[in-house]
Amino acid sequence: MATDRLSVIFAALADPTRRAILARLSEGEATVTEIAEPFAISLPAISRHLKVLEGAGLISRSRSAQWRSSRLETEPLREATEWMERYRVFWDSNLDRLEAHLKRMQSTSLVEPVETTTREEQS
Numbered sequence: 191m192a193t194d195r196l197s198v199i200f201a202a203l204a205d206p207t208r209r210a211i212l213a214r215l216s217e218g219e220a221t222v223t224e225i226a227e228p229f230a231i232s233l234p235a236i237s238r239h240l241k242v243l244e245g246a247g248l249i250s251r252s253r254s255a256q257w258r259s260s261r262l263e264t265e266p267l268r269e270a271t272e273w274m275e276r277y278r279v280f281w282d283s284n285l286d287r288l289e290a291h292l293k294r295m296q297s298t299s300l301v302e303p304v305e306t307t308t309r310e311e312q313s
Contacts, residue, residue: 195247196273199266202246207231208239215249215262222258 202208213223226236240260243249247266252259 196264196270198246199248199270200246202242203244203270205239207290208243211239211243212235212248215260219259219261222260225260 203212207229210229214220214225216227222233222236222240225240226233229236240249242249244251244260248263250262250263252261
């Protein structure tokens with residue numbers, strides 16, 4: 191069964207270490223050693239994370255002599271953002287309607303709001 195591209199992208203983004211790696215790569219290309227620096231995990235573990243990110247198209251890797259650097263690829267992030275944007279518009283609209291409904295309920299409420307006083311005001 192073939193997995194759709196968005197599922198692969200979101201699966202790669204589901205891991206906090208991979209998201210941190212992407213944040214690091216947003217600052218510029220880096221080698222595996224440079225990427226691994228802030229993490230308390232092994233280089234092979236970082237390499238496995240990089241393979242997942244590369245498989246999702248979120249990074250590309252190049253080799254120059256013995257150095258292998260990774261670079262952020264923005265197209266898959268754009269695709270994911272466009273997909274999520276449709277739902278953000280939906281939720282914003284629903285939240286706006288909920289807010290208007292709550293305001294209507296408050297303005298027609300028969301119960302007076304309870305005033306709060308501090309202990310200093312009571313003395």
